[in-house]
Amino acid sequence: xxxxxxxxxxxxxxxxxxxxxxxxxxxxxxxxxxxxxxxxxxxxxxxxxxxxxxxxxxxxxxxxxxxxxxxxxxxxxxxxxxxxxxxxxxxxxxxxxxxxxxxxxxxxxxxxxxxxxxxxxxxxxxxxxxxxxxxxxxxxxxxxxxxxxxxxxxxxxxxxxxxxxxxxxxxxxxxxxxxxxxxxxxxxxxxxxxxxxxxxxxxxxxxxxxxxxxxxxxxxxxxxxxxxxxxxxxxxxxxxxxxxxxxxxxxxxxxxxxxxxxx
Numbered sequence: 001x002x003x004x005x006x007x008x009x010x011x012x013x014x015x016x017x018x019x020x021x022x023x024x025x026x027x028x029x030x031x032x033x034x035x036x037x038x039x040x041x042x043x044x045x046x047x048x049x050x051x052x053x054x055x056x057x058x059x060x061x062x063x064x065x066x067x068x069x070x071x072x073x074x075x076x077x078x079x080x081x082x083x084x085x086x087x088x089x090x091x092x093x094x095x096x097x098x099x100x101x102x103x104x105x106x107x108x109x110x111x112x113x114x115x116x117x118x119x120x121x122x123x124x125x126x127x128x129x130x131x132x133x134x135x136x137x138x139x140x141x142x143x144x145x146x147x148x149x150x151x152x153x154x155x156x157x158x159x160x161x162x163x164x165x166x167x168x169x170x171x172x173x174x175x176x177x178x179x180x181x182x183x184x185x186x187x188x189x190x191x192x193x194x195x196x197x198x199x200x201x202x203x204x205x206x207x208x209x210x211x212x213x214x215x216x217x218x219x220x221x222x223x224x225x226x227x228x229x230x231x232x233x234x235x236x237x238x239x240x241x242x243x244x245x246x247x248x249x250x251x252x253x254x255x256x257x258x259x260x261x262x263x
Contacts, residue, residue, distance in 0.1 A: 001076070002037040009090055010034055010079070021097040022141060029079070029086040036078045042105050042149070043092035045069045046121070050086030052079050056110065068118075070111045070149050077110075091141065093149075100190045101142070106149055118144060142193045143203050158195045160185045165200075168208055172215045172234045176208060212236065213249055220258045227254050 004010075007018050011029035018025070023043075029052070046068050054061050054069060056077045063069065071077065098105050121144070164185055168176065181204065182189035196204050212234045219230045231242030231254075246254045 002035060003074075004037060004039045006041055006092065006094065008039075009088075010037070011086075011088075021094055021100065023090075023092040023094075025090045025092065027088050027090060029081040029088070031081055031084050033080045034078045036076055038074045038076050039071065039092070040073060041092050041094050042073045042107075043071055043090050044144070044149070045071065046089045046091070048087045048089055050081065050083045052081045052086050054079060054110075061112070063112075066114055068113045068148075070106065070113075072105065072107050072110070075110060091144070093145065097145070100188070101145065101194060102191075103145065111148070113148065118147065142190065143197060146194065146197060158199055160187060161196065161199055164192070164196065164204075165207075168204070169211055172208075172212045175235050176204075178204065208235075209245060209249075213246060216242070216246070216254070217257070220254055230254070 007016065007023045007025060009025055009027040011027040014026040014028060016025040017023065029050075047063050047065050049065055051065075052063050054063055054077060056075070093105065164181060167181065167184060178189035178193055182192045185192065187195075193204055196207070200207060202210070216230050216234045216236075219225060219233070223230075225233075227242065228239045231239055234242075236242035236245065243253050243255075246252075246257070250257065252260070
């Protein structure tokens with residue numbers, strides 16, 4: 001039986017990010033039926049386009065766009081791709097990923113879910129594809145790991161949390177990576193991110209965005225600075241990134257917000 005190693009997928013691959021801990025790889029499949037196979041690592045597969053049938057030794061199920069399958073390591077299955085250009089986004093987790101997080105991945109079951117149950121996946125895909133911002137992607141994947149495919153255990157006492165919040169609150173002009181933040185508070189980046197999420201209910205990346213938007217909103221109201229300047233001053237990559245993020249949160253653009261309030 002075919003055993004696929006880390007980063008190996010059937011079909012044609014597109015766009016990839018591979019580190020020691022995880023891999024994000026796209027795959028495109030033409031109309032066909034694969035042989036039974038298994039993967040060395042556990043991974044999530046998000047169906048972006050097309051339809052396929054997932055067949056295991058126990059049953060078969062048809063998978064539709066926006067649906068997510070979690071496949072544990074060494075899960076035996078085959079796929080029947082019912083149309084051309086079936087496109088998947090695969091997020092693969094190594095043993096090291098789970099070990100660093102002190103988590104045990106599900107090992108004896110396959111789970112199915114929908115992408116709309118995990119809104120941060122939309123942000124992950126957008127940030128990865130358009131901005132290639134890997135730190136944010138990893139941060140969001142910690143959310144996914146915690147919510148979907150593992151059972152976390154963590155010490156309740158996290159005395160450094162206020163220090164971390166103060167850094168983010170006072171430095172909205174910066175785009176902090178997990179590594180840079182962890183070095184300042186002397187914690188492992190993965191542990192830091194998990195603890196922050198469990199304590200605050202949001203990821204470090206999401207909290208950074210919240211604080212950037214909060215400060216930018218005040219500047220829209222209290223200053224006459226242009227939109228580009230306000231966005232750059234608060235750590236957005238460019239005007240388009242600021243406008244997109246603001247509209248996603250509030251439903252209107254910064255220009256519309258300022259005009260609405262000042263009118």
